[in-house]
Amino acid sequence: MIDDPKVYQRRRRGAFDWSTAAIAGLVAVCAATVFVREGAAHFRAVLTGDVVLFVDMLPKVLAGCFIGTFVMALLPRDLVVRLIGSESGMVGLLVATFAGFLLPGGPLTAYPVAAALLAVGADAGAAVAFLTSWTLLGYTRALVWELPFFGADFVIWRVAIALPLPVLAGVLARMALRSGLIRWSDEP
Numbered sequence: 406m407i408d409d410p411k412v413y414q415r416r417r418r419g420a421f422d423w424s425t426a427a428i429a430g431l432v433a434v435c436a437a438t439v440f441v442r443e444g445a446a447h448f449r450a451v452l453t454g455d456v457v458l459f460v461d462m463l464p465k466v467l468a469g470c471f472i473g474t475f476v477m478a479l480l481p482r483d484l485v486v487r488l489i490g491s492e493s494g495m496v497g498l499l500v501a502t503f504a505g506f507l508l509p510g511g512p513l514t515a516y517p518v519a520a521a522l523l524a525v526g527a528d529a530g531a532a533v534a535f536l537t538s539w540t541l542l543g544y545t546r547a548l549v550w551e552l553p554f555f556g557a558d559f560v561i562w563r564v565a566i567a568l569p570l571p572v573l574a575g576v577l578a579r580m581a582l583r584s585g586l587i588r589w590s591d592e593p
Contacts, residue, residue, distance in 0.1 A: 465513045473517025482526050489522065489531035491579075498575040501531035505538025505571060515539045529582055534575030541567040 440448040489497040489504075501522075508515055519532045527535075542564060551560045581587045 469513035469517045472514055473521040476518050477521035477524050480521070480525050485522060486526035489527040489535075491528035491530075493528070493531065495572070497528070497531050498534045498572045501527070501534040501575065502538040502542070502571040505535040505540075506542045506544060508535075508539050508543065509545045528579065530575040530579035533578040534571045537574040538571035541570055 436448070436452075439451055487493065489501045493500070505515075508518060515536060519536050522535065523529070523532050547560050547564065551563070578587075
């Protein structure tokens with residue numbers, strides 16, 4: 406099933422890097438500001454609410470990671486490379502756009518699936534088209550939220566206007582990669 410064992414090896418990253426340090430610094434500054442301006446009681450209330458939110462979100466994040474892992478294990482690499490790999494051209498971006506349109510769920514589903522697609526051979530342009538399509542064209546959002554609140558005319562016009570954007574985003578991502586504006590590599 407696994408043609409190339411290196412496909413499933415991910416680059417090891419440290420648990421604490423510059424982005425984690427920046428976020429931790431912002432959290433510390435905000436926490437100190439709340440403590441000084443609002444007092445210890447309000448600080449404890451905010452901290453308690455944050456811990457409850459963390460405990461509530463943790464199972465969802467774990468489920469999203471499992472979904473991404475299962476997608477990575479179930480999709481044949483050669484199929485992914487053929488359909489949405491770097492040589493798939495415009496058809497690959499259209500396939501990725503359609504897959505993003507079909508994917509139900511929230512960001513805890515979409516981002517792990519996109520990461521899994523990248524791990525099994527999709528190119529960055531297809532992943533960008535997939536996520537952009539999920540964000541702009543996802544049918545569940547249109548059916549559950551937009552149609553009841555805004556009506557069919559709004560949904561039809563919004564989708565018609567947004568339809569080319571995932572493919573355009575994928576083309577721009579591929580162009581940025583080829584020109585060297587952004588770097589995509591598994592090397593540290």
